[in-house]
Amino acid sequence: xxxxxxxxxxxxxxxxxxxxxxxxxxxxxxxxxxxxxxxxxxxxxxxxxxxxxxxxxxxxxxxxxxxxxxxxxxxxxxxxxxxxxxxxxxxxxxxxxxxxxxxxxxxxxxxxxxxxxxxxxxxxxxxxxxxxxxxxxxxxxxxxxxxxxxxxxxxxxxxxxxxxxxxxxxxxxxxxxxxxxxxxxxxxxxxxxxxxxxxxxxxxxxxxxxxxxxxxxxxxxxxxxxxxxxxxxxxxxxxxxxxxxxxxxxxxxxxxxxxxxxxxxxxxxxxxxxxxxxxxxxxxxxxxxxxxxxxxxxxxxxxxxxxxxxxxxxxxxxxxxxxxxxxxxxxxxxxxxxxxxxxxxxxxxxxxxxxxxxxxxxxxxxxxxxxxxxxxxxxxxxxxxxxxxxxxxxxxxxxxxxxxxxxxxxxxxxxxxxxxxxxxxxxxxxxxxxxxxxxxxxxxxxxxxxxxxxxxxxxxxxxxxxxxxxxxxxxxxxxxxxxxxxxxxxxxxxxxxxxxxxxxxxxxxxxxxxxxxxxxxxxxxx
Amino acid sequence: xxxxxxxxxxxxxxxxxxxxxxxxxxxxxxxxxxxxxxxxxxxxxxxxxxxxxxxxxxxxxxxxxxxxxxxxxxxxxxxxxxxxxxxxxxxxxxxxxxxxxxxxxxxxxxxxxxxxxxxxxxxxxxxxxxxxxxxxxxxxxxxxxxxxxxxxxxxxxxxxxxxxxxxxxxxxxxxxxxxxxxxxxxxxxxxxxxxxxxxxxxxxxxxxxxxxxxxxxxxxxxxxxxxxxxxxxxxxxxxxx
Numbered sequence: 038x039x040x041x042x043x044x045x046x047x048x049x050x051x052x053x054x055x056x057x058x059x060x061x062x063x064x065x066x067x068x069x070x071x072x073x074x075x076x077x078x079x080x081x082x083x084x085x086x087x088x089x090x091x092x093x094x095x096x097x098x099x100x101x102x103x104x105x106x107x108x109x110x111x112x113x114x115x116x117x118x119x120x121x122x123x124x125x126x127x128x129x130x131x132x133x134x135x136x137x138x139x140x141x142x143x144x145x146x147x148x149x150x151x152x153x154x155x156x157x158x159x160x161x162x163x164x165x166x167x168x169x170x171x172x173x174x175x176x177x178x179x180x181x182x183x184x185x186x187x188x189x190x191x192x193x194x195x196x197x198x199x200x201x202x203x204x205x206x207x208x209x210x211x212x213x214x215x216x217x218x219x220x221x222x223x224x225x226x227x228x229x230x231x232x233x234x235x236x237x238x239x240x241x242x243x244x245x246x247x248x249x250x251x252x253x254x255x256x257x258x259x260x261x262x263x264x265x266x267x268x269x270x271x272x273x274x275x276x277x278x279x280x281x282x283x284x285x286x287x288x289x290x291x292x293x294x295x296x297x298x299x300x301x302x303x304x305x306x307x308x309x310x311x312x313x314x315x316x317x318x319x320x321x322x323x324x325x326x327x328x329x330x331x332x333x334x335x336x337x338x339x340x341x342x343x344x345x346x347x348x349x350x351x352x353x354x355x356x357x358x359x360x361x362x363x364x365x366x367x368x369x370x371x372x373x374x375x376x377x378x379x380x381x382x383x384x385x386x387x388x389x390x391x392x393x394x395x396x397x398x399x400x401x402x403x404x405x406x407x408x409x410x411x412x413x414x415x416x417x418x419x420x421x422x423x424x425x426x427x428x429x430x431x432x433x434x435x436x437x438x439x440x441x442x443x444x445x446x447x448x449x450x451x452x453x454x455x456x457x458x459x460x461x462x463x464x465x466x467x468x469x470x471x472x473x474x475x476x477x478x479x480x481x482x483x484x485x486x487x488x489x490x491x492x493x494x495x496x497x498x499x500x501x502x503x504x505x506x507x508x509x510x511x512x513x514x515x516x517x518x519x520x521x522x523x524x525x526x527x528x529x530x531x532x533x534x535x536x537x538x539x540x541x542x543x544x545x546x547x548x549x550x551x552x553x554x555x556x557x558x559x560x561x562x563x
Numbered sequence: 564x565x566x567x568x569x570x571x572x573x574x575x576x577x578x579x580x581x582x583x584x585x586x587x588x589x590x591x592x593x594x595x596x597x598x599x600x601x602x603x604x605x606x607x608x609x610x611x612x613x614x615x616x617x618x619x620x621x622x623x624x625x626x627x628x629x630x631x632x633x634x635x636x637x638x639x640x641x642x643x644x645x646x647x648x649x650x651x652x653x654x655x656x657x658x659x660x661x662x663x664x665x666x667x668x669x670x671x672x673x674x675x676x677x678x679x680x681x682x683x684x685x686x687x688x689x690x691x692x693x694x695x696x697x698x699x700x701x702x703x704x705x706x707x708x709x710x711x712x713x714x715x716x717x718x719x720x721x722x723x724x725x726x727x728x729x730x731x732x733x734x735x736x737x738x739x740x741x742x743x744x745x746x747x748x749x750x751x752x753x754x755x756x757x758x759x760x761x762x763x764x765x766x767x768x769x770x771x772x773x774x775x776x777x778x779x780x781x782x783x784x785x786x787x788x789x790x791x792x793x794x795x796x797x798x799x800x801x802x803x804x
Contacts, residue, residue: 405669408658412666415655422615422649424641424670424717543659543695 054109096154146189251441260414265326273446299443345457477536574623646719656699667716
C-alpha cells in the first residue's frame with residue numbers, strides 16, 4: 038500500500054489525486070496570476086504603480102491545490118463506496134451527520150487556511166492591514182488556526198467513517214459538550230473574552246433551541262402550523278416581569294407560574310382554531326401573535342407600552358443573588374466579583390430548561406398522546422375514526438408547546454432585565470418556525486443544527502474580520518446577515534426539501550430494535 | 564326476530580344544500596356480511612361516513628346495539644366497537660406499521676396488544692415482515708391489509724370496509740376477501756362492505772343492497788342480487804373478472 042490508501046472498502050489512487058491537484062494549481066496560477074498576484078496602488082505622488090503580491094497568490098493557489106486534493110481523496114475517489122453506504126440501511130441522522138461533518142470540516146479548513154494565508158501575506162504588504170486586535174501575537178493566532186484546519190480535516194475523515202453505533206452516542210456527546218462549553222470558552226478566550234461566547238453564542242442559541250423544541254411539539258409533531266408562537270414567549274416574559282416587580286416573587290416560583298399562564302393562553306388560542314388546518318390556521322395564529330403584541334403596546338398602564346419594563350429582578354441561586362454585595366454569590370464563595378458568574382449560571386439554567394423540553398418531547402412521543410399527535414399530523418379523519426379525541430389532542434399540543442414557550446420567555450426577561458414589545462414581533466415567530474422547518478419537522482437534532490446555523494451564523498458574522506481583507510475595509514459582514522440568512526434557507530430547502538433531518542425514528546418496535554429504513558425499500562418489493 | 568346490530572332508518576345527509584342521501588334504510592345483523600354496491604357518486608361512501616358521524620345525518624336514526632349514535636361525536640362512535648377501514652385506506656404514511664397498529668389499539672388502552680398483534684399477523688403474515696417499515700412505503704395491497712388490521716386492533720363487533728379492492732390486483736383482492744370471510748366465520752365478526760367490485764362483493768356477502776343516487780333501490784341475499792337482470796346489466800356485464 039505504498040501509493041494507495043484504503044477508505045471505506047475502496048482504494049483511492051493518491052498519485053492520481055496529487056497529479057490532478059497540481060494541474061488544478063497550475064490553472065489557478067494562470068487565472069489568478071494577474072488578478073491577485075498584481076495590485077495597482079497609488080504612491081506618494083498619486084501615480085499608479087504595480088505591486089507584486091506573491092504571498093497572496095501562493096495562498097490562493099495553495100488552497101486550490103489542497104482543496105482539490107482533499108476532494109479527490111475523500112469525495113470523488115469514493116464515489117462507488119459512497120453509493121454503497123447510501124444503499125446500506127443507515128439512519129437519516131447518520132447520513133445527515135456524515136454530510137454535516139464534511140460540510141463543517143471543509144468550511145473550517147478553508148476559513149482557517151484563508152485566514153492564515155492573509156495574515157501571512159498581510160504581514161508583507163503594508164497596505165493590507167493585519168489586525169490581531171487582541172493581545173495575541175501573530176504566531177499564536179496562526180497556531181490556533183492551523184489546529185482548527187487540522188480539526189477540520191479530522192472532522193471530514195471522521196464523518197466519512199462514522200458508524201451507526203457511533204451515531205447513537207451523538208446525543209450524550211452533544212450534551213457533554215454543552216455542559217463543558219463555558220469551561221471551554223473560558224479556557225479558550227480567557228475570563229473577559231469568554232463572556233461574549235457564553236452569552237451571545239451559548240445562551241442565545243440555547244434560547245432558540247428551546248423555543249424550537251417547544252414549537253416542534255405543535256408544528257413538527259401535531260402538524261398544526263403556528264405562526265404566532267412568539268405570543269407565548271411574550272406571555273411568559275411579561276408574566277415573570279410583572280409578577281416579580283409587583284409582588285417580589287422569586288424566579289423559581291414564577292418560572293412554573295409563567296409556564297402555566299402560557300399554557301392557559303395556548304388553550305385559549307386552541308379553542309377557536311380547533312376546526313382549522315393549514316393556511317387558515319396559520320393566519321389565525323399569526324393574528325393571535327399580533328393581538329398579544331398590540332395589547333402589550335397599547336395597554337400602557339399594564340405593560341408600559343413601547344417603553345417596556347425595566348429593572349426586572351435577576352434570578353438567584355436559591356436566594357443568593359449574583360451581585361457585588363457582601364450577600365452576593367462571589368462574596369459568599371470567597372471569589373472576586375465578576376459578571377461572568379451570572380452568565381455561567383444563566384447558561385446552565387437555559388441548558389437545563391432546554392433539556393427538560395427535549396426530555397418531555399421524547400417521553401411524550403412514546404406515550405399514547407404523543408403518538409396521537411403524530412397520527413393527527415398524518416391524517417385527522419383516520420385519527421377520529423380510530424377513537425382519538427382530536428379536540429383534546431390538539432389542545433394538549435397547543436398547551437404543552439405554549440408552556441415551554443412561557444418558560445423560555447420568563448428566562449428571557451430574567452436574563453435581559455428589560456423587555457419591551459419590540460422583542461416579540463412577528464419576525465421572531467418566523468425565525469423560530471424557520472428553525473423547526475429547516476431542521477426537519479419533528480426532529481430534535483434537526484432543531485439544534487438549524488438553531489446553531491441560523492442564530493450562531495448571525496453572531497459569527499460579526500467575527501469574520503478577515504473578510505475585510507478580501508472585500509475592503511468598508512465591508513461589514515454583519516450587514517449581510519439577512520441576505521445570508523435568506524440564501525442559506527433557500528439552499529437548505531433545495532438541498533433537503535423536508536428539512537435537514539427528515540427521517541423520523543419510530544417509537545415502537547416489535548421485540549428487537551431492527552429498523553429497515555423505509556425509504557430504501559422498493560414499494561411492493563419482497 | 565332479534566334486533567339488528569346496526570339499523571339505519573330514513574337517513575338523509577346533505578353536503579351544504581346538496582342532498583347526498585335521500586332517506587336510506589339499511590340493517591346489519593349480528594354475524595352477517597352485508598354489502599352495499601352502486602355506481603360512483605351513488606352515496607355509498609357518504610353512508611359509511613354518516614354512520615361515523617362525519618358528515619352528520621340531518622334526518623333519520625342510526626341505531627347501534629340499541630342506542631342512537633347519529634348525534635355522537637366520531638371518536639365516541641369508534642369507542643362503541645365499530646371500526647372502519649376508510650376509503651383510500653388513510654393509513655399514517657410516516658409512521659411505522661407497528662405504530663399504525665398501536666393507533667388502532669388506542670381505544671382499548673393497549674390492553675390486549677400482544678394477543679391482538681398475533682391475531683392480525685396470523686391473518687396477514689405479510690404485515691409482520693413489514694413491521695418496522697413506514698406505512699407510506701408499503702404496496703397498495705399491504706396498505707389495505709394494514710388499514711384492515713389497524714381497524715381490527717380495536718376488537719370491533721362491526722367492521723366497516725370502504726372499497727377494500729380499490730386499485731388492487733385480483734390475487735390481492737382474493738386474499739383480502741378471503742380474510743374477511745375467515746374473520747366472519749371464525750369470530751362471528753359483522754361486516755358492512757361498500758364495494759364497486761359487485762361480483763366479488765355479492766358472492767362474499769350474506770345480503771346486499773344496491774344504491775342509486777342516494778336511494779336504496781334493491782336488496783336481497785347476495786345470491787338473489789347476483790341473479791337479478793338489472794344488477795347484472797348495470798354492475799356486472801363487462802365488469803366481471
